[in-house]
Amino acid sequence: ATEVSKRIPLVSGLGGDSSDAAATLCGLNKLWKLGLSESKLLDLATHLGSDVAFFLYGGTALVEGRGEVVTPLPPLPHRWVVLVVPNVPRLPEKTGQLYASLKTSHYTDGQITERLVAELKENREPSILFNTFENVAFTHFSTLSVYRAHIIKMGAPSVHLAGSGPTLFTLVKDKTQAEDLYIRCQQQGMETYLVETVGSLPP
Structure with missing residues (x-):
C-alpha cells in the first residue's frame, strides 16, 4: 500500500490530486526501478488526468491539448x-x-x-x-x-x-x-x- 500525506486542501483548485498522482508515478518508477522513460511516464500521466502531465515537470509551463503537451517556460x-x-x-x-x-x-x-x-x-x-x-x-x-x-x-x-x-x-x-x-x-x-x-x- 502507498500512503500519501496530503498537505494541499482537497478540491480547492490547487492541483492536489494531480500532483499526488504525478509524485506517485515518479516515486514508483524509482522504487521499483522500472526505468520508464519520460515519454512513457507522460503517456501514463495523461491517462490519469488532464493536469497530471504538468506536474511531472513542475515549475512554469505552457500546457496545451488535453494537458499532454507541456512546454517548460x-x-x-x-x-x-x-x-x-x-x-x-x-x-x-x-x-x-x-x-x-x-x-x-x-x-x-x-x-x-x-x-x-x-x-x-x-x-x-x-x-x-x-x-x-x-x-x-x-x-x-x-x-x-x-x-x-x-x-x-x-x-x-x-x-x-x-x-x-x-x-x-x-x-x-x-x-x-x-x-x-x-x-x-x-x-x-x-x-x-x-x-x-x-x-x-x-x-
Whole structure:
C-alpha cells in the first residue's frame, strides 16, 4: 500500500490530486526501478488526468491539448503568494460543471496566452493574469465575490481564482506585506496559507 500525506486542501483548485498522482508515478518508477522513460511516464500521466502531465515537470509551463503537451517556460519572478480557501459548499464534479457552464464568448483567441509566454521568455513581469473560469465560478460559488472583496479591502493588490476554484490568491512582492495580509486573513477566520513561487525542482 502507498500512503500519501496530503498537505494541499482537497478540491480547492490547487492541483492536489494531480500532483499526488504525478509524485506517485515518479516515486514508483524509482522504487521499483522500472526505468520508464519520460515519454512513457507522460503517456501514463495523461491517462490519469488532464493536469497530471504538468506536474511531472513542475515549475512554469505552457500546457496545451488535453494537458499532454507541456512546454517548460522560464520561471516566474519570485513572489509571495497568499492563498485563501473560502468556506463554500463543495460542488459535485466541480471542474466538469464549470467547463459545461463556459460559453464560446468566454474563450479568447489565444493572444493573452501568447503575450504571457512572450513576457516570460523575455524575463519580463507578467502584465496580466487571466483565468476564464472566473466567468462562471463566481456564479456557482455564490459567496466567492464576498471573499474576494474582503481580501482586497484588507490590502491585496489584486485577487485571482486558482484553477477551477474556490481558492483565491494574490501575489505580493514584499515578504512583510505578504505576512501582514496572511495574518489579517487568518484573524478574520479564513483558511489562509502563505507560500512562495519556486522554479522547477530537480528530478
